Amino acid sequence: QVKAESKHINLVLSLNGKQKLVHVEGAVNAVDEDDVFINADHETIKTAVKNLVENAVNYSPDHTTVAVGVGSGDGKVAIRVVDQGIGIPESSLDRIFERFYRVDPARSRETGGTGLGLAITKHCVQDCGGTIAVWSREGEGSTFTITLPQAQSEQDEKSAKSETAEISESEQLPIE
Ligand code: ATP
Ligand code: MG
16 A cells, blocks of 8 residues: 655555555655656666565564655766665675575565565666666665666656656566
8 A cells, every 4th residue: 555645655565464654755756856867668667666665665674764765966867765674684785686586584484575576676777777786784774776877858768757656566567
């Protein structure tokens, strides 16, 4: 269930019957006053961001904040998803984008994922000519940054106008 109100999203996720409320600050369109444009397919970018936000929510304790930010500079646009969750051990960092890789299945059993989300995300980002990077520390949280080439103007922008990222459980992820 998602309630999108301008730049804020309140996500109520059901995990194992337990409801979890996470406040998502800033949406993909949080650049209203100073628009930046990217030359990328809207659905593809939405899938990438959606997977990152889902992870941020799934791997964070209740009542922590998940922030989504957009910034630009040096001809690039960065989309950042920041959480205050359980973090990822250093030894796993270079494997999390592999298909089916999950850090210690015991700790993520609750969320019952398949380990495909980040592999799909990376694929989507690369499809759009971008890169993805991760910073994480156990017990502190994680930051995923998508970097894409900045387009000159709205005309350059192939995709439709930015809109708030919608997270819906029923939405189908494309399978590679
Ligand atoms: P799904 O296919 O449903 O997305 P998943 O979430 O397990 O399953 P990925 O999204 O690919 O798979 O993530 C891989 C693993 O990386 C996760 O199982 C989890 O251990 C770790 N991980 C990903 N994002 C985070 C995060 N924000 N905080 C902590 N751990 C994370
Ligand atoms: Mg996932």
